[in-house]
Amino acid sequence: MFLPLFYALRALKVPVSLTEWLALLEGLSKGLHNQSLEDFYYLSRSLLVKDVIYYDAFDQAFSHCFKNTVLPEDGVTKQQILEWLQSPVMPLRLSPEDLAALKELNLDELLGELENRLREQEDPHDGGHKWIGTGGSSPFGANGSNPAGISFATERDSGRAALQAFARKYRNLRSDLTLDIRQIGIALKRLRELRDTGIEEPLDLDATIDKTCRNAGEIDLVFARERENSIRLLLVMDSGGSMDPHRRISERLFSAANKLNHFKDFRAFYFHNCIYDKLYTNLETDECVATTEVLREYGKKYRLVVVGDAAMAPHELLHFSGTLERAESTTTGIDWIRQIAETFPRRAWMNPLPENSWTHYETVPLVGGLFPMFPLTVDGLTRAVRKLL
Amino acid sequence: MHDEPFHQFSGTEGYVASRALQDVVNVALALERPLLIKGEPGTGKTLLAHHIARALGMELILWNVKSTTKARDGLYTYDTVQRLNDARFGDGTVRDISHYIKLGPLGRAFAAPGRVVLLIDEVDKGDIEFPNDLLFELDEMRFHILETDEWVKAAHRPVVIVTSNAEKELPDAFLRRCVFHYIDFPDEAQMRAIIDVHFPGLSGELLQSACTIFFGLREVPGLRKRPSTSELLDWIRALLASGARLPDDAAPSLKSVPFLGALIKMEEDAATLSRHANRPADVRTAGHRFFR
Numbered sequence: 001m002f003l004p005l006f007y008a009l010r011a012l013k014v015p016v017s018l019t020e021w022l023a024l025l026e027g028l029s030k031g032l033h034n035q036s037l038e039d040f041y042y043l044s045r046s047l048l049v050k051d052v053i054y055y056d057a058f059d060q061a062f063s064h065c066f067k068n069t070v071l072p073e074d075g076v077t078k079q080q081i082l083e084w085l086q087s088p089v090m091p092l093r094l095s096p097e098d099l100a101a102l103k104e105l106n107l108d109e110l111l112g113e114l115e116n117r118l119r120e121q122e123d124p125h126d127g128g129h130k131w132i133g134t135g136g137s138s139p140f141g142a143n144g145s146n147p148a149g150i151s152f153a154t155e156r157d158s159g160r161a162a163l164q165a166f167a168r169k170y171r172n173l174r175s176d177l178t179l180d181i182r183q184i185g186i187a188l189k190r191l192r193e194l195r196d197t198g199i200e201e202p203l204d205l206d207a208t209i210d211k212t213c214r215n216a217g218e219i220d221l222v223f224a225r226e227r228e229n230s231i232r233l234l235l236v237m238d239s240g241g242s243m244d245p246h247r248r249i250s251e252r253l254f255s256a257a258n259k260l261n262h263f264k265d266f267r268a269f270y271f272h273n274c275i276y277d278k279l280y281t282n283l284e285t286d287e288c289v290a291t292t293e294v295l296r297e298y299g300k301k302y303r304l305v306v307v308g309d310a311a312m313a314p315h316e317l318l319h320f321s322g323t324l325e326r327a328e329s330t331t332t333g334i335d336w337i338r339q340i341a342e343t344f345p346r347r348a349w350m351n352p353l354p355e356n357s358w359t360h361y362e363t364v365p366l367v368g369g370l371f372p373m374f375p376l377t378v379d380g381l382t383r384a385v386r387k388l389l
Numbered sequence: 390m391h392d393e394p395f396h397q398f399s400g401t402e403g404y405v406a407s408r409a410l411q412d413v414v415n416v417a418l419a420l421e422r423p424l425l426i427k428g429e430p431g432t433g434k435t436l437l438a439h440h441i442a443r444a445l446g447m448e449l450i451l452w453n454v455k456s457t458t459k460a461r462d463g464l465y466t467y468d469t470v471q472r473l474n475d476a477r478f479g480d481g482t483v484r485d486i487s488h489y490i491k492l493g494p495l496g497r498a499f500a501a502p503g504r505v506v507l508l509i510d511e512v513d514k515g516d517i518e519f520p521n522d523l524l525f526e527l528d529e530m531r532f533h534i535l536e537t538d539e540w541v542k543a544a545h546r547p548v549v550i551v552t553s554n555a556e557k558e559l560p561d562a563f564l565r566r567c568v569f570h571y572i573d574f575p576d577e578a579q580m581r582a583i584i585d586v587h588f589p590g591l592s593g594e595l596l597q598s599a600c601t602i603f604f605g606l607r608e609v610p611g612l613r614k615r616p617s618t619s620e621l622l623d624w625i626r627a628l629l630a631s632g633a634r635l636p637d638d639a640a641p642s643l644k645s646v647p648f649l650g651a652l653i654k655m656e657e658d659a660a661t662l663s664r665h666a667n668r669p670a671d672v673r674t675a676g677h678r679f680f681r
Contacts, residue, residue: 015561017565019565019566020565023420023422026420027416027419027420030419030420032415032416032419032420038408039412042408042409042412042413042416043412043416046412046413046416046417046568046569046570047416047420047568047569049569050425050564050565050567050569051564051569052427052571055571205469208473218477219473219474219476219477221470221473
């Protein structure tokens with residue numbers, strides 16, 4: 001009789017399976033719901049939902065089924081909208097005249113219109129000038145060019161990406177994302193180099209028997225040593241605007257490496273678009289360290305993994321004044337990358353762009369000449385790990 | 390069929406359990422499934438097992454998981470070295486292998502004559518495959534001792550409490566068998582109830598300003614480790630023992646708060662509190678140092 005709850009949960013992408021459902025039925029048959037809705041709520045939540053990130057979705061589904069409310073409008077709808085908006089479509093560029101020609105609506109009118117369109121629209125829609133979607137000049141959506149629109153994207157990228165100082169995104173890649181992190185974690189686990197360390201602990205049975213026999217039966221114990229992974233990993237991640245479509249996958253890689261209690265040491269830094277003289281440690285507070293110091297401190301001992309699309313305007317890589325903040329600098333981006341490549345003998349560059357599109361960007365082969373480059377997939381990661389060992 | 394009442398656990402005089410937590414514990418007891426508890430550090434995950442054991446009058450067996458812990462350690466260990474030594478000196482019991490089998494925490498929980506509470510603490514500290522290795526034993530509540538060819542079987546299914554700090558993802562197969570609960574951080578009203586349990590008759594004034602400072606500290610952005618319930622209790626204990634006074638003003642500056650070290654444990658966090666952003670960080674401690 002509670003099957004709608006099950007399907008509502010599945011519709012909201014909560015991973016519930018028959019096992020959990022049968023457990024709930026078992027609980028119900030034992031009367032654990034205690035004839036009260038509140039107890040039933042806790043009973044079903046504890047049995048059906050196994051992670052706190054799904055608590056919200058569970059609440060939505062539960063109230064949908066038992067409080068006779070409509071399925072949470074701002075929950076599902078917003079999620080739907082965000083999903084449409086996540087698909088990367090290049091922003092539409094409009095001339096100033098076109099911009100002026102676009103109707104400037106006031107907020108109330110906009111919200112009214114948005115409601116109408118939400119009612120009518122059923123699919124994602126990219127480009128064009130009416131529906132909610134990415135690109136385009138409709139007043140609703142992400143990365144669009146309507147000057148008076150409502151944006152669903154958390155930050156607005158106006159397409160002026162070359163001067164990164166305008167479009168920096170201060171967002172830590174720290175995350176509690178869960179999907180597929182295990183998979184990445186298992187791939188990263190192969191990155192290890194075992195060394196004998198510490199005191200002699202476990203008994204080496206074969207060696208003991210061997211030695212005892214040689215001793216003519218007089219027992220001689222041989223102990224083996226504990227082994228420990230001696231790999232240190234340095235992760236440097238691009239968080240520039242062009243990485244937005246790939247943010248989720250980069251976050252997952254970070255989470256996996258961070259949660260894997262496996263390396264001798266693990267450090268992470270960020271950069272914007274291209275590596276210059278500073279690396280950021282915290283994107284929210286803009287904390288940074290000088291790149292030269294990072295090289296001096298971590299070079300040689302650490303394995304370096306860079307995550308970035310390496311796709312940028314050529315002058316960002318090749319000219320001194322690639323970004324506003326770097327106007328006074330005399331070292332170009334490619335020089336920095338070369339310097340880093342020379343400092344880290346074991347290095348890999350993970351690129352979230354599909355491998356067959358790398359040659360479409362002028363800068364990717366340039367960087368690829370200095371770094372062994374792999375696609376950011378589980379397979380690419382496995383190849384990179386092999387290269388790093 | 391179970392004729393025991395559903396409400397077996399409702400907190401103890403030393404532990405304030407929310408309605409949700411009570412229900413979940415009772416569900417786990419009735420269904421005889423492991424209870425997986427997650428939550429911020431210091432919200433009383435480990436303490437819960439102690440108090441369940443106390444409330445139900447059962448023995449508590451503790452298994453603290455470390456990064457080197459293997460699933461087998463929980464079942465039994467075979468003390469070869471002792472046996473070899475005994476063999477060397479011709480001790481009489483050396484032929485009896487069972488003499489050298491030592492049961493681990495899980496093994497002792499199974500072999501116990503009555504129903505016990507087994508706490509598997511910080512399961513996520515173990516290897517990524519650690520929980521999977523326990524699936525069979527937790528499902529069937531029995532395991533095989535290879536050396537003596539014996540089965541250890543639980544006469545009464547132990548109450549299994551598993552805590553996790555969400556450092557690692559737990560495998561799906563493991564999760565499917567658990568009852569799950571996330572302990573929310575207590576709100577101010579709950580926090581007062583908790584403080585009241587530990588310090589009955591605390592003056593209202595001290596309680597008020599301690600809560601204000603505590604929840605204010607938790608709001609500070611960029612703290613790596615926000616102070617938790619257990620730290621608040623320690624801090625109040627220190628305040629009471631020393632008789633120190635808290636500043637009276639509504640928004641006290643942190644410098645005037647006594648024993649701040651009881652609340653803020655990390656050097657970086659102490660620095661965060663006094664630092665303004667944009668200064669270059671120290672390269673040796675930067676880059677999110679996480680382990681070792």
